[in-house]
Amino acid sequence: MPWLQKLFFIFMVKPILLIVLGINLHHPDRLPKDGPAVLIANHNSHMDTPLLMNLFPLSKLPNVRPIAAADYFFKTRWLAWFATNIMNIIPIARRGDKKQGDPLEPLSDALDRGEVLIFFPEGTRGEPEQMTELKSGLAHLIKRHPHVPVHPIFTHGLGKAMPKGDPLIVPFTANIHIGEPLFWQGDREQFMAAASDRFRTLKEEGNYGEWE
Amino acid sequence: MAFLSDVMETILDMNVWANPLVQVLLGIFVLLIIASIVNHLLKRSRPDKNFSEIGNRIRSWWFMAIVFSIATLIHENISLVFFAFLTYLALKEYFSMIPTRRADRRVLFFAYLSIPIQFLWIYMEWYGMFIIFIPIYMFLFLPIVMVLIGQTKGFLKSIGAIHWGIMLMVFGLSHLAYFLALPEAMNPLAGGAGFIIYLVILTQLNDVSQFLFGKMLGKRKIVPAVSPNKTWAGFLGGVGSTVLLALLLAPLLTPFTWVAAIGSGVLISVFGFIGDVNVSALKRDIGVKDSGKALPGHGGILDRIDSLTYTAPLFFHFTNFFY
Numbered sequence: 093m094p095w096l097q098k099l100f101f102i103f104m105v106k107p108i109l110l111i112v113l114g115i116n117l118h119h120p121d122r123l124p125k126d127g128p129a130v131l132i133a134n135h136n137s138h139m140d141t142p143l144l145m146n147l148f149p150l151s152k153l154p155n156v157r158p159i160a161a162a163d164y165f166f167k168t169r170w171l172a173w174f175a176t177n178i179m180n181i182i183p184i185a186r187r188g189d190k191k192q193g194d195p196l197e198p199l200s201d202a203l204d205r206g207e208v209l210i211f212f213p214e215g216t217r218g219e220p221e222q223m224t225e226l227k228s229g230l231a232h233l234i235k236r237h238p239h240v241p242v243h244p245i246f247t248h249g250l251g252k253a254m255p256k257g258d259p260l261i262v263p264f265t266a267n268i269h270i271g272e273p274l275f276w277q278g279d280r281e282q283f284m285a286a287a288s289d290r291f292r293t294l295k296e297e298g299n300y301g302e303w304e
Numbered sequence: 305m306a307f308l309s310d311v312m313e314t315i316l317d318m319n320v321w322a323n324p325l326v327q328v329l330l331g332i333f334v335l336l337i338i339a340s341i342v343n344h345l346l347k348r349s350r351p352d353k354n355f356s357e358i359g360n361r362i363r364s365w366w367f368m369a370i371v372f373s374i375a376t377l378i379h380e381n382i383s384l385v386f387f388a389f390l391t392y393l394a395l396k397e398y399f400s401m402i403p404t405r406r407a408d409r410r411v412l413f414f415a416y417l418s419i420p421i422q423f424l425w426i427y428m429e430w431y432g433m434f435i436i437f438i439p440i441y442m443f444l445f446l447p448i449v450m451v452l453i454g455q456t457k458g459f460l461k462s463i464g465a466i467h468w469g470i471m472l473m474v475f476g477l478s479h480l481a482y483f484l485a486l487p488e489a490m491n492p493l494a495g496g497a498g499f500i501i502y503l504v505i506l507t508q509l510n511d512v513s514q515f516l517f518g519k520m521l522g523k524r525k526i527v528p529a530v531s532p533n534k535t536w537a538g539f540l541g542g543v544g545s546t547v548l549l550a551l552l553l554a555p556l557l558t559p560f561t562w563v564a565a566i567g568s569g570v571l572i573s574v575f576g577f578i579g580d581v582n583v584s585a586l587k588r589d590i591g592v593k594d595s596g597k598a599l600p601g602h603g604g605i606l607d608r609i610d611s612l613t614y615t616a617p618l619f620f621h622f623t624n625f626f627y
Binding site for chain 1: 393
């Protein structure tokens with residue numbers, strides 16, 4: 093139902109981003125125009141995914157697919173409907189849940205179809221405005237698609253505005269730093285180190301200081 | 305629909321064009337059209353040079369002029385909502401820029417609430433409450449919230465930063481809107497909106513001419529540690545051109561005698577400078593260049609209205625005292 097998704101973005105996401113939050117976009121020219129591509133970002137808030145999707149024009153939205161934990165988003169029927177129809181997620185089983193074969197296969201298929209994946213390699217939202225170590229599931233996926241660019245995106249501010257477990261929204265401007273694309277270079281550890289390194293550079297570029 | 309036909313009627317009404325506010329705003333649009341044409345010709349004749357910075361600036365000026373005209377001309381309540389929103393954007397930019405404590409989320413939430421309340425006093429034309437609400441009630445209330453949260457580490461720094469922000473952004477900028485609540489008799493020619501447009505045009509022109517004079521003639525720096533681009537030549541050039549424009553616009557927009565016009569020109573120029581370097585010092589302290597990216601070529605909202613945080617309250621009390 094792409095039109096429902098469009099309505100949701102026009103009447104919910106865009107007004108909230110415009111009025112309540114506000115965005116400073118750094119290096120917009122580095123954003124891929126089209127898929128296949130993978131965006132990896134730090135995860136602080138439920139607003140992260142709509143914010144990243146909103147970087148693309150409305151016409152491209154059906155082509156942008158956030159990767160989300162199946163156990164979390166399929167908990168209730170309403171949430172499952174929302175995640176599938178509005179957010180257009182690709183559900184994935186978290187590590188340790190190996191009932192059905194290869195968990196990365198739907199992601200591989202999506203990249204083959206030329207879609208843009210949104211991936212949070214930290215795995216969970218965690219403490220607001222603090223990055224944790226990246227999980228290596230990403231490397232396993234990119235190994236199979238060495239020609240797909242991976243764009244690290246560092247966001248700051250959303251964790252302050254809507255942190256995990258606090259229902260009160262406090263207006264803060266979000267900063268989005270888009271990084272240069274990374275490619276698979278043959279080694280898992282090397283790739284993960286390069287990705288972490290890219291995140292560190294983007295974070296330093298913002299110079300935001302710690303949230304005491 | 306009734307609203308739309310009201311607007312159409314206003315536009316078709318011949319008296320509208322005799323309104324000095326409309327004439328001054330039209331003058332601004334004429335200047336912007338000339339600037340756009342010159343920029344376009346420059347781009348054509350020198351394709352090797354990059355004019356995107358100037359082009360961005362002009363486009364942002366267009367945007368600001370259009371929004372500002374709509375906000376001040378159509379209806380007083382629309383102006384109030386516009387100024388409240390502008391205040392909110394400035395405060396949001398400030399709170400997003402400064403380091404804040406995790407514990408202060410609720411304090412910031414209440415700080416934002418001061419905006420609708422402050423503008424409610426303006427709507428009610430309750431001057432006494434308008435003038436004491438922030439420096440008495442908000443300043444005494446926010447520490448209570450903070451004490452109840454109970455995080456004492458960084459208490460002083462935090463309450464200082466929050467209070468200063470509300471003082472500059474909410475209290476300072478809301479004075480722009482209170483011009484609308486002043487009695488019509490104070491400015492029979494152009495009303496409260498006349499004072500606002502006078503103040504905003506002079507403040508913005510002062511910024512631009514200080515920049516231009518500084519670029520052309522500036523050598524001796526005034527406050528090199530805070531703002532290395534500010535020079536005595538820029539400052540004096542700004543004072544000169546602001547006073548000149550203040551004299552030219554005064555008969556159209558204000559009831560001022562020429563003495564009062566010179567006085568307000570000097571006041572706006574000097575305190576516009578101080579408001580500007582004030583925010584520069586803040587940005588330098590926390591290590592950022594622009595307060596945001598809201599206006600291409602101009603940085604954030606705060607970069608554009610930093611001078612107004614000083615000129616608005618001071619010019620307001622100047623007019624209120626003498627007229």
